Amino acid sequence: MLASYWERPNLFVVGDDDQSIYRFQGANIKNIVDFNTKYKPELIVLKENYRSTQAVLDASMAVIKHNNERLVNSVKGLDKQLTAKGVVASSTVAPKIIEYYNELHEEAAIVQQLEALHQEGADLSDVAVIYRKHSKVADIIKVLEKRKIPLNIKQSINVLHLPFVQNLIDILTYIQKENEYPDSGEEQLFRLMHFEYFNIDPRDIANISRKTRRTADTKSVRWRELMGNKSELEKLHLYSLQSIVDLEANLVYWQKEFHNITLQVLFEKITTRGGVLSWIMNTSEKTWYMQVLTTFFDFLKEESARTPLLTLKEFLSTIQKMLDNDVRMNLQKIIHADKGVNFVTSHSSKGLEFKYVFLIGCISKQWEGQTARNFGFKIPSTITENEVHDNEEDERRLFYVALTRAKEFLYISYPAKDANEKELVCSRFLVELTLDATNKIEYVNLSDELIVQYKLDILQFTEPPVIPLIDSVYLNELLENYKLSVTHLNKYLTCPIAFYFENMLMVPSARSASSGFGTAVHEALKDFFAEMVADEEKRFPTVQYLSEVFKIKMKNVHSHFTLIEYKNYEEYGATIVLPELYKTYINTWNKDVLLEHKIDNVEYKGIPIKGNVDKIELFGNDVNVIDYKTGKYATSKSKLMPPTEKEPKGGDYWRQIIFYKLLIENDRNTNYKVISGELDFVEPDTTTKLQTKHKIFISPEDEQTVGLQLVDSYNRIMKHEFNEGCGDEDCTWCTFVRYNYKPTDMDLFSDEEE
Numbered sequence: 001m002l003a004s005y006w007e008r009p010n011l012f013v014v015g016d017d018d019q020s021i022y023r024f025q026g027a028n029i030k031n032i033v034d035f036n037t038k039y040k041p042e043l044i045v046l047k048e049n050y051r052s053t054q055a056v057l058d059a060s061m062a063v064i065k066h067n068n069e070r071l072v073n074s075v076k077g078l079d080k081q082l083t084a085k086g087v088v089a090s091s092t093v094a095p096k097i098i099e100y101y102n103e104l105h106e107e108a109a110i111v112q113q114l115e116a117l118h119q120e121g122a123d124l125s126d127v128a129v130i131y132r133k134h135s136k137v138a139d140i141i142k143v144l145e146k147r148k149i150p151l152n153i154k155q156s157i158n159v160l161h162l163p164f165v166q167n168l169i170d171i172l173t174y175i176q177k178e179n180e181y182p183d184s185g186e187e188q189l190f191r192l193m194h195f196e197y198f199n200i201d202p203r204d205i206a207n208i209s210r211k212t213r214r215t216a217d218t219k220s221v222r223w224r225e226l227m228g229n230k231s232e233l234e235k236l237h238l239y240s241l242q243s244i245v246d247l248e249a250n251l252v253y254w255q256k257e258f259h260n261i262t263l264q265v266l267f268e269k270i271t272t273r274g275g276v277l278s279w280i281m282n283t284s285e286k287t288w289y290m291q292v293l294t295t296f297f298d299f300l301k302e303e304s305a306r307t308p309l310l311t312l313k314e315f316l317s318t319i320q321k322m323l324d325n326d327v328r329m330n331l332q333k334i335i336h337a338d339k340g341v342n343f344v345t346s347h348s349s350k351g352l353e354f355k356y357v358f359l360i361g362c363i364s365k366q367w368e369g370q371t372a373r374n375f376g377f378k379i380p381s382t383i384t385e386n387e388v389h390d391n392e393e394d395e396r397r398l399f400y401v402a403l404t405r406a407k408e409f410l411y412i413s414y415p416a417k418d419a420n421e422k423e424l425v426c427s428r429f430l431v432e433l434t435l436d437a438t439n440k441i442e443y444v445n446l447s448d449e450l451i452v453q454y455k456l457d458i459l460q461f462t463e464p465p466v467i468p469l470i471d472s473v474y475l476n477e478l479l480e481n482y483k484l485s486v487t488h489l490n491k492y493l494t495c496p497i498a499f500y501f502e503n504m505l506m507v508p509s510a511r512s513a514s515s516g517f518g519t520a521v522h523e524a525l526k527d528f529f530a531e532m533v534a535d536e537e538k539r540f541p542t543v544q545y546l547s548e549v550f551k552i553k554m555k556n557v558h559s560h561f562t563l564i565e566y567k568n569y570e571e572y573g574a575t576i577v578l579p580e581l582y583k584t585y586i587n588t589w590n591k592d593v594l595l596e597h598k599i600d601n602v603e604y605k606g607i608p609i610k611g612n613v614d615k616i617e618l619f620g621n622d623v624n625v626i627d628y629k630t631g632k633y634a635t636s637k638s639k640l641m642p643p644t645e646k647e648p649k650g651g652d653y654w655r656q657i658i659f660y661k662l663l664i665e666n667d668r669n670t671n672y673k674v675i676s677g678e679l680d681f682v683e684p685d686t687t688t689k690l691q692t693k694h695k696i697f698i699s700p701e702d703e704q705t706v707g708l709q710l711v712d713s714y715n716r717i718m719k720h721e722f723n724e725g726c727g728d729e730d731c732t733w734c735t736f737v738r739y740n741y742k743p744t745d746m747d748l749f750s751d752e753e754e
Contacts, residue, residue: 003039013041017071018064018080021347021398029069029397036075043075047082051353053091054084055438056406062436063429064400067393088407095403095410097434099426101445102417107140108446108454110358111147113411114341117356118149125152128342128354130402132366137343143457150337154348158328159295160319163735167195168296169319171270176312178251179258183222190223190507191736197279198247201239206470208244209505211236224248250274263312264304267297288333295331346402357406362414364425367395399429420646466724467497467737470505475720478504483600483608484714486659490652492713496722498733504722516560517569518630521682522614524550524578525628529595529615538591543582547574581682584691590617590624602666604707607714611663621671625660626678629653633681633692640679640694643705650705653679657696658706674698 003009013035020029035041049057061081064070072078100106110129117127131137134155144151159165170192177185192198193205211232212221226232227248233241250273257266271277271293280289303318304310322329342354403410412433414426433439469475492499501507527549531541554570561569594616602609615626629636639651649655657677664672679694716722725734 009039011039011041017069018067018397019350019401019404021350021394021401023394032071033069033074036071043078045078045080047080048085049082050086051088051407052084052404053088053093053408055091055094056403056408056410057082057084058436059095059410059433059439060400060403062439063396063403063432066432067396069393091408093408095406095412095439097430097439097441098411098413099441099443100413100415102421103415103419104451104454105444105446106360106413106415107143108450109413109444110140110360111143111454112446112450113358114144114149115147122356123339124150124337124341125339126355126407127358128344128349128352128356128405129358129360130344130346130349130405131360132346134345136361136366139458141343143454144341146457150340151343152334152336152340153343154332154334156328156330157333159292159331160323160329162292164289164292165296167192168270168276168293169316171195171274172267172312173316175251175254175258175266176316178255180313183224186223187507193244193247194736197275199240199243199275200247201243202468203470204236204238204240204244206505207236207238209507210470210474213506224251228252258312262304263310263315264297264301266312267300271297291331295329299329346398349405350401352405353407354405355407356409357402357411359402359410359412360414362399362412362427362430364427367399367427367429368392396429399427467500469500469720469723472720475504479718482717483610484710484717485610486656486663489659489710489713490655492717492722493649493655493709494652495726495728495731495733496716497725497737498731499717500722501733513561513565513569514630516554516557517573519557519560520550520553520569521573521577521630522628523553523556524573525682526595526614527553529593532591533593533595540586540589543579543586546578546582550574550578577683580684581691592618594618599663599667602663602668604662604666605711607711609659609663609666609710611660613660613664616664616672618672619675621673622675623664623672624676624678625657625664625674626680627653627656627660629679629681630683631681632683633685633694634687636679636681640696642702649709653694654696654702655706655709658698658702659710661698662703662707662710 003011015032017029017032020027020032023029036043052060070080072080098109100109114124114127114129118124129137129140137153141151141153160169170188174185174188174192177188190205190209193200193208194202208223208226211226212223227244230241230245233244238244253273254266254270257269261269276293280286280293283289300315303315307314321327342352344352403412412430414430415424418424434441488499488503491503524546528541528546531545532538550573551570554566554573558566594613597613597616598611599613600610613625614628617624617626636653638647639653641647641651642654643650657679660677661674664670664674675697677696677698679696681692681694684690685692725731725737727734729735
């Protein structure tokens, strides 16, 4: 538009077609090519480079010359061969291309080299690690922080995934639940009592859990009922009595004000009266936590402005939809040190320069395997003469930009294998670089000692959480007549901390729609088969009967569902799942069966065990045990597998069948021999649309393996060995402990034991 006004427009345009890496933001390289085609300007090429050594420039050119979409290919006689000038021109340092044995070796080597530069006194602000995605350097950053090596990184954080914000959401959820149905939010209450700003000793929470637990001699007491009774609390000799009293007073206040104030004011009162703000101001990361709190509060205010009568329920529903659909609530987290190693993505590196550059993770799936970004819009095709472009050339330009950030020392690396020993393919751009005989690949394997130390640093940085346990006298009381079930065995083998909270303290847990659906299906099938057994001619009831029984059973578990969930699950079960199951198996179901077979007084090698088998098919004394599973077969395959190198304990469903064999064959009241086990997946498979049965034939080795697991787990439970968790990032209870139990809690308890 500017040029069209003048017959001879006077425009001065600066750009580098080889560094056009923001096409997804509209910076199309065709802008440069088309400008030259349309206006035929005088071209001035800046070929003297004062940043990089000649070796770095030559290596970069060896890659970018493979692009076709370049100005040099459309302008005859144009030369863009760069020449090093200035201080760096005399350097003879050559770029290094390194293949590491696997990803772990690459990461450990980068840490080792950065640590060496730090010890040599190098200016770390002139050092950069460049990569394609932030996830590539997560462990490297952990280890550098542990080894006190300063660094700089800026990355976008989704605050909804931060434990601090999740805790605030838990408080709001609890208030909402309690206002809908009193005492319906006890599972949230247990969690929020652990939040650091409420200052409640975890032993006291465990003692309250003990007091509220129903026994044969006592009636259960509601948590809030006990927390509101100071005289009863005093009898428990709590360490943080006043903090518990204060929390109860706050909960009463917030619930009362819930109906009288706006959502914004309610949130303000939670952060002020609840001690959240004062806790923030006393942390070493007060600036960061204030940014997080402000980001969340600003979003709440924006939603309130958009919907003036916004309710807490609607706000929480919006948050849940964002989590379900990975809609981010972003905040830039910046770790900054004046003299620190710079961690930058290849896109973010443009315009920067460093004496030392480590370009890592140069494998094909990280570079050529990237999918194009799609933000829901396209740059209009009228802007350029041709909108067709080559994604690979875009990626090559990005690789070129990363290479040319180096002033003198350039290290380009890739792993030959991933962490699971699967072969990886290096980027084709790296292959193009090595076509020049001057660029050779070095093959590096680090010593076992260095790799072990690197692994230890990662594990120690995120070591499995440890919790203080409630007093041993009470635990002994709980375990006095304890019998091990397969559900408890699976839980303990998966995570002792989860076992402690769920099976020892029996903390309140939320009722889920999936568990309610599973219960209704199990109960419906039990009644269906019971009708057949009771019939003199062993006739199965109709499919209509099965569906109607299911609907009745759904009513018994209605509290597990929202109104919409209830309607959807009822329709799904009554019109799809059970009719399809009936049609598939009505002519093959065995009629000689035992239903919900309960076995209670059995010992295996002196260990008391118990269980309840969904169904047992009888073939004389030989039996096939059956367990119904709601859930998809395709997503359950790992649970069906015997021990492997990757999963040495075996899958939970596999173990369940072996456990039932040990249980049934050690029952002195019968003489059954379990010849096989079967997992019946009642929901249609996602791919085949059919129900699936998975048969398990049990070997003597299987029996021995599960028998050892059973004995070892029971003995460890009786010794109270469930204070250390699995450490899995996806484990709900380990995450809960990691962010809500302070190290001082552990010290306090260990001192007491000594």
